[in-house]
Amino acid sequence: MVVPMKPAQQKRSRTEVQLAPMPRSVTLLGATGSIGSSTIDLLRREPELYRVEAVTANRSAAALARLARELGARFAAVGDPAAYNELKSELSGSGIEAAAGPESLVEAAQRPADWVMAAITGAASLKPTLAAAERGAWVAIANKECLVCAGALFMRRAAAAGATVLPVDSEHNAIFQALASGRREEVRRVILTASGGPFRTSSLEQIRKVTVEQALKHPTWEMGPKVTIDSATLMNKGLELIEAHHLFALRPEELDVVVHPQSVVHGLVEFRDGSVIAQLGSPDMRIPISHCLGWPTRITTPAPRLDLAKVGSLTFEEPDPVRFPALALARRALAAGGGAPTVLNAANEIAVREFVDRRLGFTGIPALVEATLNAADRRGVMKEPQSVEEAVEIDHNSRRLAADLLPEIAAMAS
């Protein structure tokens, strides 16, 4: 065809993009979880294209050893030191190095793989993910904590090291794909889609009485309890706003959310000419993972093909700030910057845990987050973390603060 593709893109980062040599060496931080499993499913399809350097898990030593053997990994590490002996014995005779403890996860990240899947959940992800970025790797980022709790720090260090940060989350990956149709300065707005959760059409009265069982039923994706509850409160989307802000260097006013219950459109970018570019797809995480794994090439996946005529209808609505205050809280934390998103995230983790353990009502979740943000604000503890240690400290302090505020909020919201 004569219609050419866009010429060489303007540089968007301080580093030139280099095609990694093939076969690409990969490390999987969090190999036994859902994202790790989907990644391995893709690796298995074209084993000649990849060489596995390291794999890690939290404590599933036997499963990790099986994977390490199958994939021919050189290094396997479990975060929990108590799992070391099992890992060691399961790997005996394989020639695969075994290690354990938090520092072994960092070591895994530091080993020389071209591409690292950062899929460790929780605060334990911070150091290993940062370690991968700091050596200039291509980091497929599948955990929220790095960007929510230490986003500015993480992106700054990644840029300084010439790392390439690839977003795995379906919404951010969609935006990453859509951004390829233009240049940064041509972007008017980025729109994240939210399923709206199971209470999208519930009244405020009904939402006040939501049970744990009701909240754990998610209409579209099958996910862990934390993310499921976050989807029900829309806090998940609030955290994603913060992530998008860091990933794509977008100002808060350039970020928007639209509720889209079918979860077929994963994200949209509005350009200054009025064009809106969207990424759509079946709800199969192998699509965004493959986009990161093959990037800048698209690889074939076995994900179900999207059949729009079969889907029939895609609907969109504004999120309701009255029934779902979490989004506004996240925007507040995003606008405040500094440590505020870390406070938000920590307070939300406590609130969700307390809700799941039936010590806090559903509307108590945003109430506890708001109270914690207010208290942290009054105490002036919202400064920007300058290190992982500082981020972890803000996280810990915020959890304590939220725990302290819990009885009062639980009483009010019940």
Added chain:
Amino acid sequence: MVVPMKPAQQKRSRTEVQLAPMPRSVTLLGATGSIGSSTIDLLRREPELYRVEAVTANRSAAALARLARELGARFAAVGDPAAYNELKSELSGSGIEAAAGPESLVEAAQRPADWVMAAITGAASLKPTLAAAERGAWVAIANKECLVCAGALFMRRAAAAGATVLPVDSEHNAIFQALASGRREEVRRVILTASGGPFRTSSLEQIRKVTVEQALKHPTWEMGPKVTIDSATLMNKGLELIEAHHLFALRPEELDVVVHPQSVVHGLVEFRDGSVIAQLGSPDMRIPISHCLGWPTRITTPAPRLDLAKVGSLTFEEPDPVRFPALALARRALAAGGGAPTVLNAANEIAVREFVDRRLGFTGIPALVEATLNAADRRGVMKEPQSVEEAVEIDHNSRRLAADLLPEIAAMAS
């Protein structure tokens, strides 16, 4: 941000893409029509970025002269020689060269403008559009005839001259935009959206009785009668399949159509990873025109911003081959190749004219097209046109053939 854009695209044409020097010199072939007017609206917003070389019209000499003066054009031409004196007198004292006749349109196209809007309608567009492409210009193509009647010829000559062909049509422009998210070999399927026209939900019985008045009411876009009728029969989408085949070098089986009554999603590209990239926007032709005008940069337009929550619902359905046989006829012509698309287009033009003049029923339109294709097939006159003259000859012969078949079809379909 650290997430980089895609590195230099693989070469997709035989020529390297060159950024045209700014200000960009532009020529408007068909300056007084709807596409010409929208283009001029964009030029007026940033006059310092453009220098107008030539403008043409069919016979609206006074309007053309006004535009030529306002835009500071160097050359103005009318296709109709009878309009020459009026143009000459309206331009007197302006220093703008006036010309008339079909050859003057070719001359306008040949003058050294970086960018040419090819918005002349009908067969008259063939020679001027080809002339612009053959001197290696950036040609924004807004007429169907070049691609439908002489697509292989046009794209071959454009490629040989190093021309850049930019699609103006909202559907093809959408696909052009979506294709930027990947490489040609990563494309699994390209999907054109069709509004479905005013008879999308009508029964076959109702469609048989459709009046001209009913057919001329188009639900979304305001267009001329020919395109409006083509939208009602879905022949418009059939012709667009043929255009997309040539523009993007897509095989027939890589091309699909989905009915989408809201006309918000203009086109989609499915990649091999399962990602579907779509371009959406308000129904404002300034969006695709601006994309061609600024390409590879996106320029700001005053087009209404898309508000998905306000739109509410986007629906999709399969086109019905029984009620709308035009799509299958176009696919047949596409598969046959050679002169078949030219026969299809010519027969359809006759059929639509006869329908609008109330000498043929609505279902007689595809019936006449099919009969003409059958007859042309039997006579073996479907060879690939090797020149504009040959394409025009196939066109003329097909019109005669359709006219000969008309009485019989009109009698059958009434």
